[in-house]
Amino acid sequence: MGGLSEAIDVLVETDVADLDRFSRLARIEALQQQLSRLQAELTRTVGVADAQHDIDGVTMASWLAWKTHVPKAQAAVSVANARALRRMPAVEEAFAAGEVSADHVRVLAAACRANRERFDKVEDELVADARTCRFDGFARRVAYFRQDADPDGVEADARDVHDRRHLHASRSFEDGVRVDGWLDAVGGGVFLNELTRLEQDLFEHDWAEARAAFGERATVEDLGRTPAQRRADALREMAERSAAMPADAVRGRYLLTVLVGYETFNGRICQLADGTVVTPGQVAGLLAEVDVERVVFDGPSRVIDVGYRRRLFTGGGRRAVQVRDLECQGHPACDTGYERCQVDHIQPWEHHGPTDTANGRLLCKRCHRRRQQRPERPPPTGEG
Numbered sequence: 373m374g375g376l377s378e379a380i381d382v383l384v385e386t387d388v389a390d391l392d393r394f395s396r397l398a399r400i401e402a403l404q405q406q407l408s409r410l411q412a413e414l415t416r417t418v419g420v421a422d423a424q425h426d427i428d429g430v431t432m433a434s435w436l437a438w439k440t441h442v443p444k445a446q447a448a449v450s451v452a453n454a455r456a457l458r459r460m461p462a463v464e465e466a467f468a469a470g471e472v473s474a475d476h477v478r479v480l481a482a483a484c485r486a487n488r489e490r491f492d493k494v495e496d497e498l499v500a501d502a503r504t505c506r507f508d509g510f511a512r513r514v515a516y517f518r519q520d521a522d523p524d525g526v527e528a529d530a531r532d533v534h535d536r537r538h539l540h541a542s543r544s545f546e547d548g549v550r551v552d553g554w555l556d557a558v559g560g561g562v563f564l565n566e567l568t569r570l571e572q573d574l575f576e577h578d579w580a581e582a583r584a585a586f587g588e589r590a591t592v593e594d595l596g597r598t599p600a601q602r603r604a605d606a607l608r609e610m611a612e613r614s615a616a617m618p619a620d621a622v623r624g625r626y627l628l629t630v631l632v633g634y635e636t637f638n639g640r641i642c643q644l645a646d647g648t649v650v651t652p653g654q655v656a657g658l659l660a661e662v663d664v665e666r667v668v669f670d671g672p673s674r675v676i677d678v679g680y681r682r683r684l685f686t687g688g689g690r691r692a693v694q695v696r697d698l699e700c701q702g703h704p705a706c707d708t709g710y711e712r713c714q715v716d717h718i719q720p721w722e723h724h725g726p727t728d729t730a731n732g733r734l735l736c737k738r739c740h741r742r743r744q745q746r747p748e749r750p751p752p753t754g755e756g
Contacts, residue, residue: 405470412467415474419454449478456481459488462495466503476502476510483514487521508647508707515649516640527653533557551607558654561644565711570606571599572712578602626662628655629695633669646709647698667695690715693732702739710734716743 383403388396422432430438436447453474457464463480466472480498484491491498494517501510519526539553555563578597582590597605634641643649694710713734719725735743 404473407470408473409468409470411474412464412470415450415454415457415467415477418450419457422451422454449474453477453481456484460484460491460495462499463502466499472499472502475507479511479514483518483521486518486525490517490521506705506707512643512647512649513639516642519642519649519651520640523652526651530557530651530654534559556654557644557648557650558658561646561648565645566610567603567606570609571602574602574605574609626658628658628662628664630664630666631669631695632666634667645711647707665691667692669696689727689729689732692729693734696729697734699734700736700739701733702735702743706736706739708736708738712736714740716740 388399391399418432418436421427427435431451433444433448433451436442436450437444440447457467457477460477460480463472463477467474467477480495480502483498484495498514498517501513505513515526534556537554537556537559539551541549541551544550574597575595578595579590581596582594586594631641642652642655693715694713697713698710700706700708700713713736715732716735717725717727718731718733721727725731
């Protein structure tokens with residue numbers, strides 16, 4: 373292990389500030405890959421020690437947490453990953469090469485436990501997704517695999533999460549109120565969607581105040597509240613609005629979007645607006661309080677019809693782009709959901725770009741602003 377320590381010493385002695393931008397970014401990627409390789413070797417060694425019963429008197433996870441000073445839950449994941457890798461040769465190979473991380477292994481291990489026979493058939497495909505997709509997209513694909521491979525199991529898990537919902541709110545000795553709770557996917561999605569919306573409103577207010585006080589020099593450090601404080605104030609705003617709502621007010625309804633033909637080109641989709649995968653059983657439980665719209669696809673990027681929900685629904689073209697793209701298309705690393713994006717012309721309107729779904733894409737405010745600052749060249753017209 374002395375050679376490893378010496379190699380790390382050489383790394384940390386490098387003045388990263390002296391590197392150019394591209395070298396720093398390449399260094400980050402390379403370090404992450406080597407970190408995954410080290411995690412893989414640690415996991416492999418833990419697996420051998422566990423299989424050979426090197427530890428007496430306590431579990432391998434307890435010993436690992438004691439000796440390495442990591443949380444016991446993290447140690448338990450390491451042991452579980454080590455055991456799972458014995459049944460996942462393609463995952464083990466990719467992990468050893470630094471192509472996937474310990475988090476990928478954890479997700480894939482759960483998929484393997486769901487249905488070992490089905491997993492063996494698609495292991496290479498899922499590993500390829502792990503290598504190439506953003507982690508959240510990869511996790512969604514594995515979630516859909518689990519729904520298909522073990523439908524009863526995922527429904528049971530969803531019911532268990534729902535049954536464990538709770539909320540505690542109590543006065544502290546300083547007369548403050550401590551709030552702690554747990555919500556299932558649907559209930560949590562409703563809560564987070566409204567909390568995020570109100571927090572964004574408060575952020576815009578804080579930003580306007582900072583710009584008024586400091587002008588163009590304003591930064592996030594000049595905002596009057598921290599993000600945590602804005603979320604606390606947003607929660608209070610939710611309570612105040614609830615108290616002010618008339619008893620006979622019409623409550624909001626869920627919108628269920630049925631994508632006809634989408635699965636043929638893009639694969640299965642059953643998720644909330646924020647990308648959280650839900651089970652068919654969770655959707656079925658909402659059918660008494662939803663509005664339904666239909667979107668018909670005849671190709672991976674072409675929408676030929678947007679139906680209407682029972683109440684008035686306008687902006688069919690905009691909605692078609694939303695359900696097709698689901699998140700910002702401005703940069704591969706951007707995962708802003710469609711509700712916080714705007715529809716932008718791929719070929720700009722001023723350069724005769726048509727206003728149709730094929731020429732539309734979702735862009736968040738940041739990516740749209742970057743495009744305006746660095747506009748793309750219009751396509752050649754063919755004229756001399």
